[in-house]
Amino acid sequence: MYHQIGEPAPKGTPYRGLTVHPKDFTRQMAWMSRLGYRGLSMRDLLPYLKGEAKGKVFGITFDDGYRNVLQNALPVLTHYGFTSTNYFVVHQLDGGNVWDYAKGIPHSGLMSLDEMKQWAHAGQEVGSHTLDHVHLPELSPEAAHHQIAHSKAELERLLGFEVSAFCYPYGDETPDIRAMAQKAGYSNATTTVRGLARPDDTLFGLPRVTVARSTNIVRFLQKCLTRLEDKRRRD
Template sequence: MGTMIPILMYHQVGVPAPKGTPFRGLTVAVKDFQRQMTWLSRLGYKGVSMADLMPYLSGEKRGKVVGITFDDGYCNVLEHAAPILNRLGFTSTNYFVADQLGGSNVWDHGIGVPPSPLMTADQIRKWAAAGQEVGSHTLDHPHLPLLGDEQALHQMRQSKAVLESIVDREVSAFCYPYGDESMRLRQLAREAGYANATTTARGLAKPTDDVFGLPRVTVARSTHIVRFLQKCLTRLEERKGGRG
């Protein structure tokens, strides 16, 4: 089967919203995140960003790696996850919504998800200065399949340009909001100048996968450590949709 690499998908790391709140489970407790990263390190795995992961996926590099990604660019990831990653020498990719920097998850407010602050431009620079990767999650987190090609391409290209101007380095990683993607959108992501793109399809990334449609492994609040390690270390995960 060859190389199979888990790409973990996180959203928030911190204190969850009140019980009954939609998508409350996408906030992982700090102690749980620390336990997960510590166990990966103990077992000889290195957490890597998408940029660092690609040579392993292509076979140019060999080693025990796990991709680590965060969707949306929440402040609590900088506050709680970054110090843990830095301490272990891990890298990761955070996908930022370029028109909501310093704002909040407005795309979720209508379904009852409480506001949670997103990183400002200065905080994104701190994230990048710590060796973590800046990726794009579009300008304002739309459902891309509902947009025409020009609008979708604008969302991809312009968000890339905004983020590159902030960190003064190339932004090569893209993530489809809500996991909404298609062969058309994959082609547009390629045209926009990205090197890879992740989805919310469940599974381990394989060398034969389209690098503009890479699956991920969702890590939720309820994912206890044994299940977490099973997700990371088992060779097959069923492919289903998730949230992005």
């Protein structure tokens, strides 16, 4: 689970750890490739999660649709032949991380429609992160359903193809919200629960490994490749 790939904000900036330096991201992907692993989008990972395929694979996801991911991560992914999923906030295409401003987190630009299409045309997956990056459990069932279902429909209208991956903003979800995602037609949904995916995980509550600015390469490999690192706790 990544967010931004770029130059981290100045020291003292809230949540600066969610921005991974491009050199670190490149090193991480290089090592996974060197070890024989193939990075996959959620769409491409599904057969492995369902037990229909076996191989040395790992999922790569980016939350929010930041422009610096297109600029700094896409060339690296293309170089190694990896695919990944980026979860877009539909009403903030060509906008910014408005949900962060009250926390003192600086503005960072999000991909425009044309840039999102560029991302998709490069073989990467577009997923949904709702219409407005909301805390779904705090909404009425009707409003939560609207955020989940209409973000899928709107992305599909804009792109002209199916959108099947969903990510719960802030990792906030409940059994009812998981059911909404499934009913809306998604094939999978990711959380912010830390851990490696297990065969008995529901496809609508998949954990992820958090990669932060401070995650050095040794720690990165420990987190991604060892079951001992499966702590199963929410960020």
